[in-house]
Amino acid sequence: xxxxxxxxxxxxxxxxxxxLKDRCEALIILDMNNIRYxxxxxxxxxxxxxxxxxSILLVDGRYxxxxxxxxxxxxxxxxxxxxEGVAEILATFGAKTVGFESxxxxxxxxxxxxxxxxxxxxxxxxxxxxxxxxxxxxSEVALLREAAAKASETLVSMLNAxxxxxxxxxxxxxxxxxxxxxxxxxxxxxxxxxxxxxxxxPHATPGARKLARGDVIVIDFGTVYGGYHSDExxxxxxxxxxSRQKEVYGVVKEAHDRAVAAVKAGIxxxxxxxxxxxxxxxxxxxxxxxHAAGHGIGLDIHEPPKMxxxxxxxxxxxxxxxxxxxxxxxxLWGVRIEDMVLVKKNGCEVLTKMGKDxxxxx
Numbered sequence: 001x002x003x004x005x006x007x008x009x010x011x012x013x014x015x016x017x018x019x020l021k022d023r024c025e026a027l028i029i030l031d032m033n034n035i036r037y038x039x040x041x042x043x044x045x046x047x048x049x050x051x052x053x054x055s056i057l058l059v060d061g062r063y064x065x066x067x068x069x070x071x072x073x074x075x076x077x078x079x080x081x082x083x084e085g086v087a088e089i090l091a092t093f094g095a096k097t098v099g100f101e102s103x104x105x106x107x108x109x110x111x112x113x114x115x116x117x118x119x120x121x122x123x124x125x126x127x128x129x130x131x132x133x134x135x136x137x138x139s140e141v142a143l144l145r146e147a148a149a150k151a152s153e154t155l156v157s158m159l160n161a162x163x164x165x166x167x168x169x170x171x172x173x174x175x176x177x178x179x180x181x182x183x184x185x186x187x188x189x190x191x192x193x194x195x196x197x198x199x200x201x202p203h204a205t206p207g208a209r210k211l212a213r214g215d216v217i218v219i220d221f222g223t224v225y226g227g228y229h230s231d232e233x234x235x236x237x238x239x240x241x242x243s244r245q246k247e248v249y250g251v252v253k254e255a256h257d258r259a260v261a262a263v264k265a266g267i268x269x270x271x272x273x274x275x276x277x278x279x280x281x282x283x284x285x286x287x288x289x290x291h292a293a294g295h296g297i298g299l300d301i302h303e304p305p306k307m308x309x310x311x312x313x314x315x316x317x318x319x320x321x322x323x324x325x326x327x328x329x330x331x332l333w334g335v336r337i338e339d340m341v342l343v344k345k346n347g348c349e350v351l352t353k354m355g356k357d358x359x360x361x362x
Contacts, residue, residue, distance in 0.1 A: 008040055008071075008073050011037060011132075012038055012050065012055055015038065015050065015132055018132070019099055019125055019132075020050070020051070023097060023123055024095075024097050024099035024125075025051060025093070025096060025097055025098065026049065026050060026090065026093045026097075026098045027048075027049070027050045027098065027100070028047060028049055028090075028098060028099070028100040028101070029048040029049075029050070029104075030048075030100070030101050030105055031101050031103070031104040032044065033133075033299040034048075034104075034133070035047075035048045036227060037132070037133050037299060038055075039057055039070070039071040039074050040071050041059075041063075041071045041074075042070060043062075043067065045059065045082070046058055046059045046082075047082055049089045049090065049093070051093045051095060054093075055073070055074045056076075056077050056089050057074040057076050058077045058078075058079055058086065059077075059078065059079075061078060061080075064076065064078055083109050083112040087113060087116035087117050090117055095120065096119070096120060096121060097121045097123055098117075098120055098123065099122075099124070099125045100122050100124065101124075101125055102124040131304045133304075134303070134305060134313075134316070135316055135319055136318050136320050136342075137318070140228060140298065140320075141320065141342060143225055143226040143227070143228040144228045144229075144230065144297070144298065144351060145351050146226070147184070147222070147223045147224060147228050148232065148340050148351040148353065149353055150182045150183065150184050150223045150230070151179060151184070151188075151222050152232060152353035152354045153182065153353065154175065154179045155219065155221065155232075155234065155354060158174060158178060159361060161174060162211065162236070162238070163211065163361070164212055164238065164239065165210050166211050167206075167211075168193040168194065168195055168198070168206040168207055168211070169193070169206040169207055169208065171193045171206070171211075171219075172193040172206040175191050175193070176221075179221070179223045183225075184223035184224060185227070187222065187224065188221075188223060188224055188229040188301050189222065189231075189301055190205070191206070191219070191220070192204055192205075192206065192218065192220035193206040193217065193218075194206070194217070194219075194334070195209055195212070195215040195216070195238075196209065196215045196333060197331060197332065199235075199328075199334040199335075200328045200329055200332060200333055200334040201334070202290065202328055202334070202336070211238055213239035213240060214239060214240050214241070215238045215239075216235060216245060216333035216334065217236045217238055217361070218233065218235050218335070218336055219234050219235075220232075220233040220336065220338070227299055228298055229297055229300070230351075230352065231297055231301060231324075231338065231340060232339060232354060233337060233338035234337070234359075235252075235334075235336060237358075237361070238360075239360065241360060245333070247283075248283075248285065248327055248329075249335050249358050250358070251282075251327070252280075252285075252325050252326065252336070253358070254279050255279035255280050255289075255325040256276070256323055256324075256325050256337045256338075258275050258276065258279050259272050259275050259276040259294070259307075259325065260341060260348065262275050263315065263321070263323070263341050263343055263348040264315065264344065264346055264347050264348060265315055265317040265345050265346075266314060266315065268311070268314050269305045269306060269307050269308070269311040269313045269314065269315060270307075270308065270311045270312075272307045272315075273293040273308050273311070274309065275293075276325040277293070279325075280325065285327045288327045288328050288329055288334075289326060289327055290326075290328060291324075291326065292307050292308035292309075293307040293324065294307035294323045294324050295307060295322055296319060296320065296321050297320055297340060298320060307321060307323070315343045317343055317345045318342075318343065319343040320343070320351070321340070321341055321343065322339065322340055322341070323341055324336060324337065337356050339351070339352045
């Protein structure tokens with residue numbers, strides 16, 4: 001499933017307006033998700049070159065037919081060597097200053113390109129171009145909403161399979177299998193199922209540890225639908241919970257809820273992080289909150305804006321972000337609660353569907 005073809009000329013126009021300014025006469029787009037966003041091309045390799053009049057999609061022979069079918073608005077150029085092809089096209093532009101995505105090119109390829117274009121100046125694009133995707137249009141929001149729904153519904157359907165004696169990795173594998181069976185195009189990232197002491201690791205890898213009664217279980221999961229990612233984290237306790245587990249969960253849930261309630265256009269991203277962090281501090285848990293309060297999400301699982309204390313970004317209507325405060329107590333357990341949120345003018349909409357009240361699994 002792809003956005004309507006009419007979206008692409010509008011997006012290209014915005015890129016030209018914001019990036020083709022006094023500094024740059026042309027742009028080299030190498031990030032494949034940015035290329036997909038601007039042209040609809042979903043292949044695994046290519047380059048997009050833009051000046052104020054032309055958009056040329058450069059691919060090798062493997063992708064010619066696909067590029068012509070998916071990107072009829074772009075000129076298609078076939079090449080054997082990507083950097084040689086880029087240099088050849090740039091020569092036809094006659095540009096003296098060319099913007100490029102520094103995060104999307106290797107040092108080796110940068111050197112090859114620089115050698116071939118001689119007197120052309122290469123200028124890094126601010127934010128490496130990914131900021132162009134921060135505000136989602138209606139078609140993107142629909143895809144994100146569907147991805148979130150498929151993931152949430154799948155986890156609900158298999159909660160009864162999460163029981164003592166089952167290995168973490170088996171829960172993760174079953175969840176991924178069922179998400180794919182639901183019609184998802186894939187999983188957003190390797191599913192995290194972390195139990196007991198492993199739940200104190202923010203990015204734990206599911207292993208052979210067997211779930212046990214009294215375990216905290218953190219499940220971080222997501223699907224890809226039409227190229228767009230979902231991201232959700234649920235924390236459960238298996239069988240019986242201690243008062244301390246309930247207390248910590250309550251603090252994280254309050255931090256989550258306060259942050260979500262504050263989301264609306266015009267709010268600085270650092271303010272969202274501060275709200276969640278202040279709540280953790282009130283509960284004596286801020287030292288165990290080791291990451292930002294959230295991030296943008298879309299064609300990439302992490303994209304602008306970032307909900308961190310150092311962020312200079314401001315929320316705008318149409319952004320889709322995560323809110324994910326977490327507490328990780330080494331040697332004991334951890335709690336993370338995460339939802340995807342659509343920013344609106346006067347508030348927000350939570351796109352993920354799992355309830356986040358404290359839940360015992362039996």
